[in-house]
Amino acid sequence: MVVNNIVDPKDNKELQEIISKAISQNQKLLLKENLELKAPTVDEKTVVIDLAHLNKVIELDKDNFTITVEGGINFLEFQTLLAEKGFYFPMDTYASGHTSLSYNVLHALPSYSLGEYGNYREYVLGIEAVLFNGDLIKIGGKNIKNVSGLDIIGLMIGSQEYFGIINNFTLRLLPLPEEKQVVICNFKDIKTAQEAAFQLTNKGISPAKLLVVNTSGAQLLENNTKITKSPLLIVELEGFKASMQRKISILQETVAQYDATCLIISDNIESRDLWTIFRENQYQLLAKTVDSVSFSGFYTKLPEMVTQLDNELVKCCSDFTIIINCLIGSGMIIPSEKAGTDWYEEVGKIVDKYQGRILDKKSFKEPGMGIVQEKLKAAFDPANISFFGGEKV
Amino acid sequence: MNSKQINYFKTIVDPKNICTTKEELLVYEYDATLLKGAPEVIVFPETTGQVSLILAYAYQENIPVTTRGAGTNLSGGTIPDQGGIALVLTKMNKVLEIDFENRVVVVEPGTINQELQDMLTPHGYYYPPDPASMKACTIGGNVGECSGGPRCLKYGVTRDYILGMEMVLSTGEVVAIGSKQQVNPDPLDIVKFMVGSEGTLGVFTKLFLKIKKISEAKKTMLCTFNSVKDASRTVANIVREGIVPTTLELMDNLLINCAEDFIGLGLDRTADALLLIEVDGLKEELDGQVEVIKKVCEKNNVKGFKIAQSAKEVDQLWTARRTVIGAVARKRPSYSMQDVTVPRNKLPDIVEEIVNISEKYNLPIGVLAHAGDGNLHPLVLFDERNQEEVEKVHEAEFLICKKALSLGGTLSGEHGIGLLKKPFLDQEFAPEVLSLKRQIMLAFDSGNILNPDKILEVGK
Numbered sequence: 130m131v132v133n134n135i136v137d138p139k140d141n142k143e144l145q146e147i148i149s150k151a152i153s154q155n156q157k158l159l160l161k162e163n164l165e166l167k168a169p170t171v172d173e174k175t176v177v178i179d180l181a182h183l184n185k186v187i188e189l190d191k192d193n194f195t196i197t198v199e200g201g202i203n204f205l206e207f208q209t210l211l212a213e214k215g216f217y218f219p220m221d222t223y224a225s226g227h228t229s230l231s232y233n234v235l236h237a238l239p240s241y242s243l244g245e246y247g248n249y250r251e252y253v254l255g256i257e258a259v260l261f262n263g264d265l266i267k268i269g270g271k272n273i274k275n276v277s278g279l280d281i282i283g284l285m286i287g288s289q290e291y292f293g294i295i296n297n298f299t300l301r302l303l304p305l306p307e308e309k310q311v312v313i314c315n316f317k318d319i320k321t322a323q324e325a326a327f328q329l330t331n332k333g334i335s336p337a338k339l340l341v342v343n344t345s346g347a348q349l350l351e352n353n354t355k356i357t358k359s360p361l362l363i364v365e366l367e368g369f370k371a372s373m374q375r376k377i378s379i380l381q382e383t384v385a386q387y388d389a390t391c392l393i394i395s396d397n398i399e400s401r402d403l404w405t406i407f408r409e410n411q412y413q414l415l416a417k418t419v420d421s422v423s424f425s426g427f428y429t430k431l432p433e434m435v436t437q438l439d440n441e442l443v444k445c446c447s448d449f450t451i452i453i454n455c456l457i458g459s460g461m462i463i464p465s466e467k468a469g470t471d472w473y474e475e476v477g478k479i480v481d482k483y484q485g486r487i488l489d490k491k492s493f494k495e496p497g498m499g500i501v502q503e504k505l506k507a508a509f510d511p512a513n514i515s516f517f518g519g520e521k522v
Numbered sequence: 523m524n525s526k527q528i529n530y531f532k533t534i535v536d537p538k539n540i541c542t543t544k545e546e547l548l549v550y551e552y553d554a555t556l557l558k559g560a561p562e563v564i565v566f567p568e569t570t571g572q573v574s575l576i577l578a579y580a581y582q583e584n585i586p587v588t589t590r591g592a593g594t595n596l597s598g599g600t601i602p603d604q605g606g607i608a609l610v611l612t613k614m615n616k617v618l619e620i621d622f623e624n625r626v627v628v629v630e631p632g633t634i635n636q637e638l639q640d641m642l643t644p645h646g647y648y649y650p651p652d653p654a655s656m657k658a659c660t661i662g663g664n665v666g667e668c669s670g671g672p673r674c675l676k677y678g679v680t681r682d683y684i685l686g687m688e689m690v691l692s693t694g695e696v697v698a699i700g701s702k703q704q705v706n707p708d709p710l711d712i713v714k715f716m717v718g719s720e721g722t723l724g725v726f727t728k729l730f731l732k733i734k735k736i737s738e739a740k741k742t743m744l745c746t747f748n749s750v751k752d753a754s755r756t757v758a759n760i761v762r763e764g765i766v767p768t769t770l771e772l773m774d775n776l777l778i779n780c781a782e783d784f785i786g787l788g789l790d791r792t793a794d795a796l797l798l799i800e801v802d803g804l805k806e807e808l809d810g811q812v813e814v815i816k817k818v819c820e821k822n823n824v825k826g827f828k829i830a831q832s833a834k835e836v837d838q839l840w841t842a843r844r845t846v847i848g849a850v851a852r853k854r855p856s857y858s859m860q861d862v863t864v865p866r867n868k869l870p871d872i873v874e875e876i877v878n879i880s881e882k883y884n885l886p887i888g889v890l891a892h893a894g895d896g897n898l899h900p901l902v903l904f905d906e907r908n909q910e911e912v913e914k915v916h917e918a919e920f921l922i923c924k925k926a927l928s929l930g931g932t933l934s935g936e937h938g939i940g941l942l943k944k945p946f947l948d949q950e951f952a953p954e955v956l957s958l959k960r961q962i963m964l965a966f967d968s969g970n971i972l973n974p975d976k977i978l979e980v981g982k
Contacts, residue, residue, distance in 0.1 A: 191762060192866065237709045247678060247682055272896060273674075274670055274895045274932075275934070276939075277943070277951075279722075279962055279963070280714065280717070281958065283681070287709035289709055304763075331735070368803075372806040425701070427702070428623060428625070429623045457705045459705040498697055498712060501712075504966075508962060
């Protein structure tokens with residue numbers, strides 16, 4: 130695909146001018162990251178915004194544990210920069226190495242640590258955004274608590290470029306944990322891996338990440354020769370040194386009930402590299418297919434649901450990678466290139482059977498809220514310049 | 523409202539659930555502020571269907587609807603200042619489902635926060651938001667205001683614990699948003715947006731809450747200081763050391779003495795400030811944190827540092843903290859509680875300004891703060907019968923808000939805007955932000971009948 134109309138604003142004023150021009154010339158807008166991740170069909174009139182130049186750290190406030198930063202900063206570089214200074218922003222997504230902070234927040238890309246660390250809203254304290262009505266708005270600041278009127282920050286997070294572009298953030302930071310350890314356990318099947326994960330969530334050890342992947346998913350760690358290809362439970366434990374040994378012991382006792390074997394990665398560089406490979410492989414897999422699907426389920430029903438998904442999808446269609454974030458009971462299914470189209474319906478049936486829900490990639494889908502959501506869109510984007518905004522309201 | 527309209531509600535709910543006498547209406551003129559405004563009818567629905575019919579009729583007849591629970595609101599948000607219906611949800615107070623394994627609870631909005639906690643605690647679970655009024659306030663009210671409480675520093679506010687809801691829109695349409703699962707199916711998070719909307723966007727009829735396991739261990743520390751500045755500095759320094767306590771509460775000398783008069787725990791009456799600090803987690807993690815906190819306190823001239831030695835002692839300390847707001851009534855007949863938030867390192871500055879304001883207006887002002895969050899509740903003590911003093915209270919509170927904003931703070935950390943802070947809203951937000959908020963409110967409630975013109979003037 131050849132895209133001619135890529136613009137890279139140098140400052141917020143330029144971004145506002147680009148959006149104002151799009152409004153007056155009736156052009157659609159989208160962020161550059163979408164070209165790789167969503168592969169939309171854009172015409173020559175569509176304006177593609179690359180925020181790469183808006184990547185400055187404006188202030189790191191060590192007293193208040195906040196950072197004010199421009200939204201174009203690469204998400205992974207941002208986290209690396211923070212870690213070097215002893216701070217931690219705990220969101221970590223498959224697209225971290227490829228996408229900007231703005232893209233991650235606007236699309237609420239699922240973090241592997243959702244659950245223990247909550248979602249983006251808990252960390253975004255202030256924003257500066259250019260709305261698709263042309264207004265530049267500033268809301269919030271360095272305050273951890275803020276209920277001054279309606280939560281527009283919350284509405285912008287996950288708004289998927291329907292409302293505008295956030296170009297400036299003030300974020301709450303956490304102290305870097307004293308210690309981190311990654312434990313990878315091999316299971317004979319995905320059901321027992323899922324059951325062990327569920328047990329772990331009740332043992333008080335609060336893992337930062339708790340993922341289950343099926344055998345295909347184990348290939349996301351392809352370069353690691355120490356890991357056997359089988360369903361895996363991937364656990365990241367972090368916190369105080371004083372309690373780490375007990376956390377590991379609890380984990381080992383729990384998985385031992387299922388005859389699982391574990392590999393403990395204590396070396397920070399080794400665990401960092403492991404996540405880099407995992408993320409990168411998931412991203413590349415996703416970039417190859419635009420048909421992945423996410424779902425949620427009850428903790429108690431996930432072992433059965435995931436087992437059936439793993440078995441039935443292979444029978445029906447092809448090979449699939451399944452990644453479950455056990456802390457929030459949410460999963461992602463990524464089909465192989467041979468999968469065809471029947472699998473989506475099969476997933477829907479299985480997820481329904483266990484009272485789970487398919488997480489729609491498109492927004493504005495809450496049942497019964499259609500009119501309200503359309504009016505909201507009209508308030509933020511009256512000229513309908515959002516690329517993903519559909520028809521004019 | 524005319525009698526035909528009032529009588530119509532008797533066809534929706536049991537007539538015993540309608541109040542119209544002057545005495546009955548008087549009771550619902552108030553919340554926990556000094557503001558007043560009488561409804562024309564009080565309706566106690568018992569089902570979602572009834573709420574839906576009431577709203578559909580109110581929408582058709584253009585009747586204002588002020589939804590409330592226990593009326594512990596601290597911003598005037600539940601004052602029916604435009605008359606109309608006081609929609610009281612206290613009879614919708616059932617806990618419909620507790621699912622410990624999936625860590626979700628389904629409640630009706632009139633459920634009292636403490637009663638829910640009492641049902642969860644024996645099973646080793648809790649619902650983190652713990653506002654000071656938790657013995658009386660309802661979960662529906664907590665969601666409407668995005669209530670916080672002492673535990674917010676580590677565990678977040680109400681917004682972080684609402685998974686989904688059943689809600690009635692102003693037209694009477696019933697919608698279900700979110701789910702009982704831990705992740706919202708829609709990235710555009712309308713569920714969380716509803717939290718803190720102060721009854722202006724819809725009426726919650728069922729709420730799906732996330733619950734947590736109680737930590738294995740905790741340690742509670744009581745630290746006294748000779749100056750509020752030292753205590754405030756300690757707060758910022760503890761977090762800077764990489765520790766996120768469960769709670770970090772501050773009380774000044776006036777409030778220490780009020781608490782001591784009330785329950786006589788032996789608190790140091792001469793201390794200028796007290797910090798109540800709690801850490802929780804696995805038991806091995808706590809001693810190290812306590813040691814660091816102690817060192818930080820010592821660096822900031824701590825006067826007394828004590829670790830609670832028993833559960834009873836911990837309970838007593840928390841009783842002192844939770845009852846101090848009521849205890850100030852012994853000092854003066856009336857009090858007004860403010861709610862502003864500043865960046866944590868600005869605590870000493872705002873406290874200094876509060877002391878100046880107290881002196882300038884000759885009004886005793888006690889400082890109570892969820893200090894770890896930078897969220898202050900200055901308690902202004904006065905006599906409501908003295909109009910001149912009331913005027914001074916308004917001026918003093920305006921100055922506190924102004925100072926908070928000048929320090930990069932916000933008008934409200936957890937009480938909301940309601941009527942009380944509405945006049946100041948344009949000091950915090952630019953006209954285009956206010957205009958956007960107005961459009962959003964109209965998107966949900968085109969007739970502007972739900973808590974009309976609370977937060978900001980909406981018009982039709």
